[in-house]
Amino acid sequence: MxxxxxxxxxxxxxxxxxxxxxxxxxxxxxELAKDDVEINPQLLANVLPRLDWNALRTTSxxxxxxxxxxxPPSPEDLxxxxxxxxELHSLLMETQIMEGKLVCGHCGHxxxxxxxxxxxxxxxxxx
Amino acid sequence: xxxxxxxxxxxxxxxxxxxxxxxxxxxxxxxIVSYSLDSPFCIAKLPSEDAARRLIQRSILVQSIHxxxxxxxxxxxVHAAVRRDTPHLWERYMTCSFxxxxxxxxxxxxxxxxxxxxxxxxxxxxEGPIVMRRPDEEFILCEDWEFNSTPLGIPDPKCxxxxxxxxxxxxxxxxxxxxxxxxxxxxxxxxxxxxxxxANIALAAPGKLMYDPFVGTGSFPIACAHFGxxxxxxxxxxxxxxxxxxxxxxxxxFEQYGILAGLGGMFTADLTNSPIRRRxxxxxxxxxxxxIFDGIICDPPYGVREGLRVLGVRxxxxxxxxxxxxxxxxKDPDFIPPRKPYSFLAMLDDILQFAAQTxxxxxRLSFWMPTANDEDQEIPVPTHPYLQVVSVCTQVFNKWSRRxxxxxxxxxxxVDQVAxxxxxxxxAALVGKTADELNPFRKAYFNKxxx
Ligand SMILES: C[S@@+](CC[C@H](N)C(=O)[O-])C[C@H]1O[C@@H](n2cnc3c(N)ncnc32)[C@H](O)[C@@H]1O
Ligand SMILES: [Zn+2]
Numbered sequence: 279m280x281x282x283x284x285x286x287x288x289x290x291x292x293x294x295x296x297x298x299x300x301x302x303x304x305x306x307x308x309e310l311a312k313d314d315v316e317i318n319p320q321l322l323a324n325v326l327p328r329l330d331w332n333a334l335r336t337t338s339x340x341x342x343x344x345x346x347x348x349x350p351p352s353p354e355d356l357x358x359x360x361x362x363x364x365e366l367h368s369l370l371m372e373t374q375i376m377e378g379k380l381v382c383g384h385c386g387h388x389x390x391x392x393x394x395x396x397x398x399x400x401x402x403x404x405x
Numbered sequence: 406x407x408x409x410x411x412x413x414x415x416x417x418x419x420x421x422x423x424x425x426x427x428x429x430x431x432x433x434x435x436x437i438v439s440y441s442l443d444s445p446f447c448i449a450k451l452p453s454e455d456a457a458r459r460l461i462q463r464s465i466l467v468q469s470i471h472x473x474x475x476x477x478x479x480x481x482x483v484h485a486a487v488r489r490d491t492p493h494l495w496e497r498y499m500t501c502s503f504x505x506x507x508x509x510x511x512x513x514x515x516x517x518x519x520x521x522x523x524x525x526x527x528x529x530x531x532e533g534p535i536v537m538r539r540p541d542e543e544f545i546l547c548e549d550w551e552f553n554s555t556p557l558g559i560p561d562p563k564c565x566x567x568x569x570x571x572x573x574x575x576x577x578x579x580x581x582x583x584x585x586x587x588x589x590x591x592x593x594x595x596x597x598x599x600x601x602x603x604a605n606i607a608l609a610a611p612g613k614l615m616y617d618p619f620v621g622t623g624s625f626p627i628a629c630a631h632f633g634x635x636x637x638x639x640x641x642x643x644x645x646x647x648x649x650x651x652x653x654x655x656x657x658x659f660e661q662y663g664i665l666a667g668l669g670g671m672f673t674a675d676l677t678n679s680p681i682r683r684r685x686x687x688x689x690x691x692x693x694x695x696x697i698f699d700g701i702i703c704d705p706p707y708g709v710r711e712g713l714r715v716l717g718v719r720x721x722x723x724x725x726x727x728x729x730x731x732x733x734x735x736k737d738p739d740f741i742p743p744r745k746p747y748s749f750l751a752m753l754d755d756i757l758q759f760a761a762q763t764x765x766x767x768x769r770l771s772f773w774m775p776t777a778n779d780e781d782q783e784i785p786v787p788t789h790p791y792l793q794v795v796s797v798c799t800q801v802f803n804k805w806s807r808r809x810x811x812x813x814x815x816x817x818x819x820v821d822q823v824a825x826x827x828x829x830x831x832x833a834a835l836v837g838k839t840a841d842e843l844n845p846f847r848k849a850y851f852n853k854x855x856x
Binding site: 279280282283288289292301313315321323325327328330371389393394396397398400405 | 611612613614635637639641643646647650656665666668669670671672673674675678679680681682693694696697699765
């Protein structure tokens with residue numbers, strides 16, 4: 279799954295929903311793959327306001343990508359900023375998490391990822 | 406100028422929602438002047454020829470679009486209209502190659518009649534060569550005949566439309582995504598034509614984010630990605646996404662069609678316990694922040710054959726071993742947790758609430774749901790104060806029918822908050838009841854049809 283997906287996912291455990299520690303989930307033992315995808319500035323501009331920027335900064339650092347600025351660029355700035363576009367594109371659209379785990383910072387639950395597909399099903403005692 | 410839209414005479418109730426959605430996607434000002442479910446001919450006002458071409462370029466249900474030169478109940482009326490309204494256009498086509506075609510819907514003409522009718526347009530004075538294959542211009546006279554007109558011996562059509570052919574729709578696209586040639590499908594895959602129509606109605610387009618929470622083998626994301634969207638999906642059954650983990654997988658389908666860039670992320674999850682981040686519904690949000698998707702498309706399970714299941718144990722006291730077993734096993738990536746029965750209506754309600762929380766303003770939710778043909782058994786269109794019904798399309802089978810219902814996420818400020826509070830109170834009163842309520846469709850299906 280693309281790293282972008284990670285910005286949309288939080289811990290599925292009900293009692294974690296209210297805790298800010300449950301988002302973003304933290305990749306553990308992650309195996310990454312890189313796809314060659316043509317850059318799509320229109321898509322990035324669309325995605326930008328839907329991102330949780332702080333969560334993305336955390337994810338970027340945890341995956342060993344260059345650190346992102348404190349504040350997100352405005353959609354206009356982004357379209358003009360070739361370097362920023364390329365960085366976001368490479369992180370969000372080209373990088374895939376193939377294997378590993380996503381760990382909740384609140385309850386410690388680990389969601390396994392296999393062949394790019396994460397499993398968010400919970401056992402009965404956590405539903 | 407007026408244009409003639411020539412629809413295919415199939416999936417009739419989907420045609421208008423599709424073309425209206427395409428007008429939004431292309432930013433084309435569309436005004437439908439005349440339309441009827443039992444005719445393939447529709448007259449519309451459009452700002453330009455270019456707009457007309459763009460409007461239908463990805464339409465599955467439009468066969469073609471024409472610049473309308475004249476129409477009427479008799480051929481004489483058509484000629485009068487053409488002579489009155491179009492002489493200024495004739496000169497443009499004086500020397501180009503051209504051909505004349507007769508399109509008789511539900512009717513037929515002898516070769517002699519065809520020739521006579523075509524020759525009656527000779528006053529246009531076109532002098533260019535007549536070419537049957539790929540002429541520069543094609544002029545078409547469409548005839549709308551009564552059903553069964555030939556055996557009934559009806560002499561003339563109900564009405565005629567004459568115009569210049571501009572462009573064809575995307576009637577060939579379903580063949581390209583045909584299930585018969587798709588690498589990975591299952592019994593739940595939806596046929597390519599209907600998924601493409603759904604993707605159109607849900608406004609899938611380049612740069613947009615679309616999500617299917619019941620993704621199965623990925624039929625809807627494939628159609629959306631074909632139109633350039635970035636797609637996401639999940640399913641309670643991870644095996645449906647993984648397939649055989651070799652050549653037959655959801656991902657292999659995206660590879661087959663060369664649309665891998667449109668595969669955002671697929672994961673295993675229960676919609677009623679979704680990991681997608683959400684905020685409580687706002688009364689005054691900015692229309693985007695905290696919300697993620699431009700469109701949600703799905704074909705939820707109706708539990709006709711097998712009861713609907715969500716995560717959980719129905720009666721923990723009767724099966725006490727399930728929970729400790731879960732505690733041991735759940736870290737296994739293939740762990741399949743126990744499920745409890747769930748009402749179809751409760752599931753629909755969860756989908757609506759989920760859509761209200763995750764769609765951006767004007768984003769669309771389109772889902773399929775069954776409805777018994779019998780009036781009494783009809784399941785009403787589900788409602789939600791944050792969602793406005795855009796269209797209800799019906800596909801009729803022998804003994805049952807299903808609908809594609811589409812909603813628009815309205816801005817927070819336009820929501821009827823009184824209705825919202827009422828909904829919350831009603832839902833609170835249902836707690837403890839909904840989960841075990843039987844699916845009414847399942848009841849109707851087994852009691853009524855299966856004997
Ligand atoms: C009618 S099929 C949809 C098939 C899909 N459109 C395709 O192209 O294959 C319904 C799907 O919903 C899944 N499902 C059932 N209950 C679910 C739940 N509670 N949450 C998420 N998915 C569920 C089933 O596993 C099944 O794959
Ligand atoms: Zn958690």
